[in-house]
Amino acid sequence: MSEILEKEFITDSVFRMRVEAPEIARKRKAGQFIILRTCDEGERIPLTIADASVKEGWIELVVQVVGKTTKSLSELDAGESICDLVGPLGRPTHIELYGSVVVVGGGIGIAPSHPIAQALRAAGNRVISILGGRTKDLVIMEEKMRATSDEILITTDDGSYGMKGLVTDALQALIDKGEKIDLVVAIGPPIMMKFVSLLTKKYDIPTLVSLNTIMVDGTGMCGACRVTVGDETKFVCVDGPEFDGHKVDFDEMMKRLRMYELHEKESMDRYASS
């Protein structure tokens, strides 16, 4: 059992949750995730660690309500507990001095890109962050990202904030401006990571993406999380979650993410009507 210390909605459907987890906080590194289960009948879902404090013994998760598990998690309040929490899982981001790094965070993907931007900056990199969302409210954590970036660009699909367009438009603009880019790290919806990777491939800019596949155990035991990277099958939970974006088969991954679409809807409808 892990106690919830704080919960706060940051948009209508996105909330931030601080959970007591001293052992995970002590060990976690940028890029790693946890798996949780809210209750005994619950599903195991992976969530990236957005922040942590070793001193205070907590980790922070930023979660978008998309299905039954995230919905029921969002209904828990400080003082209540999560039945199971395991981590830190996955390999940490490989941090070194690359030079100039563009961190692209799309929607909820901004949360996991924050610790990575922080670590990259601490290693001496110049960090340019591009934050994108459909509309102004969905561009989360702007202040925190600003604090860990040398430069920040914001895009919204509807133009309600920052530049109107997609994160790839902002990235293209940077490239066109002649900005020297040594690495791009892209975290967000698969379709965004796909188009960022397609763009950077044209310019031969190394690109890391962080994949959020379906998972069960998170220890390499089941293979639910498998993706094709180059001509190999990889398990995201133990070989990833970060991979070379130029080699990931995003189309296959997006199809796999839809495997339980009907079940998810059934589960959600049932929950909503209860």
Add this chain to the structure above:
Amino acid sequence: MEEKKLTPKERLKIPSQVMPEQDPRERIHNVDEVPYGYDEELARTEAMRCLQCKKAPCVKGCPVEIDIPGFIQSILDGNYRASINTIKLTNILPAVCGRVCPQEEQCQMTCVVGKSLKDVAKAVQIGKLERFAADWEMAQGETEMPEVKSPTEKRVAIVGSGPAGLTVAADVRREGHEVTIFEALHKPGGVLIYGIPEFRLPKQIVMREVENLEKMGVELKTNMVIGKVYTIDELFEEGFDAVFVGTGAGLPLFMHIPGENLNGVYSANEYLTRANLMQAYSFPETDTPIARTKNVAVFGGGNVAMDSARTALRLGAENVYLVYRRSRAEMPARVEEVEHAVEEGVQLHLLQNPVRIIGDENGWVKAIECIKMELGEPDDSGRRRPVPIKNSEFMIDVDTCIVAIGNASNPLVPNTTPDIATNKWGNIVTDSETLKTSKKGVFAGGDIVLGAATVILAMGQGRKAAVAINEYLASGVW
């Protein structure tokens, strides 16, 4: 007692007692256990068949050398308490082993009754009698707890709570050492919980064994992936004096054929974990989904393949095809599992091998292409090697595939502890008697050492490791 007067000849005339079972047509609609177990009368009649051989070749056939004639005699005497206590001297999980051991390749294979009747199937049903004694004890309520010696102030960490880890925990705890089990999943038991289905091994039995360990004072920490939250070195820093690694063979092998990442293709581990550990068979009352499909192909011929095929039936599949590249005689599964699967309607596709999985426009499986095989010369394993027959390809329409061709060793601990030596298959290398690894204070056993093996072999290694750990902690000599 009149039984005692029976001559060996008379004993050989008693037919082997059949265990009553759920009707196959009924049982594919539920997940309840298939065989009901012997009642007292059946058990004692079966026990009468034992010749009480002086040399007892059955005992040598048992990896943990249970005193088989001894426990069978106690059943015959009606002294069930004595019977179960005899078994428990060397086997802490009799209710499990009675149900899942490959007896026909172990104790029952060497049984003189079976040999005399020239049919291993007619051997004394040692496994069923073992189950009877264990179930009898469970039905009494409280189990007798082994004595725990006074505290030694030494601490042992056990990584993984499968049969290997549970055995070590019991034997080391008895010596008075403090024992903590670290388990990656949210429930203890290893394959016994996440892999082997309820209809073959009720989970309540496993949970009860774990509770008994906790009553002995063993501490259990679930949701702890060693190598991640603590490395082995950090466990020593935390004050543990010895570590046992029993992390199992949890790395599913795939076939590397086209189409294996299509939707609807599962590893057996995933399929069984969803169904058992996550209780997907109760979806939507529980939250974890599993494909509810009609035509399922399972690839493989072992226990894991049988469990997957029979689970698919219980999830509502109309056709379950078990595709295996050799013939039925070579199947590594327990004979009883193959029989049960066939009775329930699993269709055996023998001497066939999948070469390609074909998907529809949405990325879902719609068919498999197989090739026919014939048996050639024996290979390293002594089994005849299957060879494809040219131009014999054909298609089967399916909407789910389950790959059950085996598991390799879980690499998480070795990867994060480079000073633990492994062999070319990724198994941890140990001394065969002491189960010591190349790293001081670290022992290993079970599937992580043997490769995917059996419950009883994992327990056998656990017992040896426990003896060595107790010695090491007493002497301090590595």
